Amino acid sequence: MKKFDYLRPKSLEEALTLLNQYRERAKLIAGGTDVIVMIKQKQIAPEVLISLQEIQDLKQMKYNGNLRIGSLVTHRMIEKSELIRKEFTALSDAVEVLGSIQIRNVGTIGGNICTAAPSADTVPPLLVLGAQVQLKSLKGERVLPLDQLFLGPGETAIEQGEILTEIFIPKPLPHTGSAYWKHQRRKALDLPILGVAVMLSLDRSNVTCSDLICTSSPISTVLHALEGEEVVCKEVRIALGVAAPTPIRAVKAENLLRGKRLSDELLWEVAEMAAKEAQPRDTIRGEAWYRREMIRVFVKRMAMRCIERVLRPEETIFPERLW
CATH class of the missing domain: 3.30.390.50 (CO dehydrogenase flavoprotein, C-terminal domain)
Structure with a gap:
């Protein structure tokens, strides 16, 4: 496996600055369940890995009728959420059958989305729940409906310098x-x-x-x-x-x-x-x-x-x- 530098920014702003500095030479890593495999299989060869694990704001779930899930929330956190099991059941169904408990403990919902695999378990439930994603860069932020994010296998509309920070799911209709x-x-x-x-x-x-x-x-x-x-x-x-x-x-x-x-x-x-x-x-x-x-x-x-x-x-x- 090719050597790379491993950086651990403490804030989103620092992560965005590093991403802007290293550009194509860098790869973001969250749980690493996909990225590390791709590096080992020589599908990608980044010179720098920028870890998002120190950014605590990306690990939060907030609910006020609408649900906001930080991109670093793990599948296991979603699986254990009584709120999601009750109100957003399709997503709960998906994470319960995603990989193993070990994978769910480290794999993140943001990573599952950004990998853009046709087989991503969380994406179909998020699509039917009407999810949107928030993308941030040094230039600002934008919100994109999830069904506009995917361009092809492994390809997304996320631009150079952007980080997916949050998934927004609107409150379901009654009944x-x-x-x-x-x-x-x-x-x-x-x-x-x-x-x-x-x-x-x-x-x-x-x-x-x-x-x-x-x-x-x-x-x-x-x-x-x-x-x-x-x-x-x-x-x-x-x-x-x-x-x-x-x-x-x-x-x-x-x-x-x-x-x-x-x-x-x-x-x-x-x-x-x-x-x-x-x-x-x-x-x-x-x-x-x-x-x-x-x-x-x-x-x-x-x-x-x-x-x-x-x-x-x-x-x-x-x-x-x-x-």
Whole structure:
């Protein structure tokens, strides 16, 4: 491994000054779970590593209805947050299946975003939660919607001299549920074959058929009962990981569902449209046709999990027997 200088600035301003000084010769490092691997594999060869670990302001989470997560907040901190588990559940789903506890203890949400891997577990949940990122430089700061950050595999819109400092997630609408599913060969320490995140906001949560949720009733029965009560989807977002060169929103599928009454047939149409919007490729983990089939399956399943989390928020796991 090529030798490099390791710098530990104490403040964001000092880090920005160093980044401006060394420019292309420098690489930022947070938890290091990606950067060190890339250095060892000779994918990158920085002369200087600028560690952000001493900047305590980047390790804070703040909530006032809206959620602000510092870019150095670890996955483990998010996993242990009761607030995130309750209000921003899709993100909690994602960090629980990200790597191992050892990786989650050091890996950061900012690093997971900036690596810009199509397989990044936290990105699809953040997309459906409507996240924005704050970028700071010596010239000032700017806020960018997360879906505008990714340009390609490993490529972002972060400019030379900028540091991602914070992730902003707006307060969910009333009667909102969100969910993420990581489809993988193993239950831990594996990259996803596919990642699917869904966020649904319903027009109400008081329905007489809620007892059907989390019983032995099949999905079609639950949806038929909901259709009879004319439950409407007020807002929806669907995001896919490992389904295109970058994590994507399935916008056409969202438009099919937004403002419509929930039904079994409609959710199948939405899932089918999401599969058509995807641009998967063949890899060692899964072929394109298989990923499309799994999108059809898991978009509907995650929509049902969102519905369950609205109607029966005390339940945390949708019974697999309903699948």
